[in-house]
Amino acid sequence: MSRHSTETHFGLLRHARTVWNREKRLQGQQDSPLLPESEQQAQSWGKVLEAGTWDRILASDLGRTLHTAALINKTLRVPIAEDPRLREKDWGIWTGRTVTRIREATPEALAELESAGWGFCPPGGEERIRVWERSREALEAASRKWPGQNILVVTHEGVIKCLIYRLLGRRFLPSEPKVLVPGYLHELIVTGDRLLLCKLNALQLNWEIS
Numbered sequence: 001m002s003r004h005s006t007e008t009h010f011g012l013l014r015h016a017r018t019v020w021n022r023e024k025r026l027q028g029q030q031d032s033p034l035l036p037e038s039e040q041q042a043q044s045w046g047k048v049l050e051a052g053t054w055d056r057i058l059a060s061d062l063g064r065t066l067h068t069a070a071l072i073n074k075t076l077r078v079p080i081a082e083d084p085r086l087r088e089k090d091w092g093i094w095t096g097r098t099v100t101r102i103r104e105a106t107p108e109a110l111a112e113l114e115s116a117g118w119g120f121c122p123p124g125g126e127e128r129i130r131v132w133e134r135s136r137e138a139l140e141a142a143s144r145k146w147p148g149q150n151i152l153v154v155t156h157e158g159v160i161k162c163l164i165y166r167l168l169g170r171r172f173l174p175s176e177p178k179v180l181v182p183g184y185l186h187e188l189i190v191t192g193d194r195l196l197l198c199k200l201n202a203l204q205l206n207w208e209i210s
Contacts, residue, residue, distance in 0.1 A: 008142065
């Protein structure tokens, strides 16, 4: 990742796989522990990321992201900061359930919500547009606090989707083709007062999610 004094660079990656990921449960802002093999993988990401010039790590304040960041940082050895605005989407009463069970129980309600795009909001949860707003605010605040730095952001799939989909002008509808490749780092920049997508699927971390 290149440096420019007027630009703050961000590399976005998702936390390592957890117990609830394996069970395909919606975690939202609740937590489950990293799998033992995921801990090993997160440490290996540090070796891959070592080729970059990272000034610090910025992470969501949830346990799975902080644990992932700490494992990566065994290699990078840079300051770690956390920001609750980088938390995963709040899934409300659906937290802990699988999408399959939700679809079986309330197929029409789920289909209607999915068609809402950025207005998708699970019962008692959070709209996607709000996730975009708060995560953008977090990166813009980081760019003001650490201007010109290269910052590794350890966050969540929902946050990464909201940031990148908004910057791509997507409507966040099920009919849109997938663009994010699992297990990759994505690059954003803040230049002046603008958040921009620099490179999608920029670096493979040698990890596949299932």
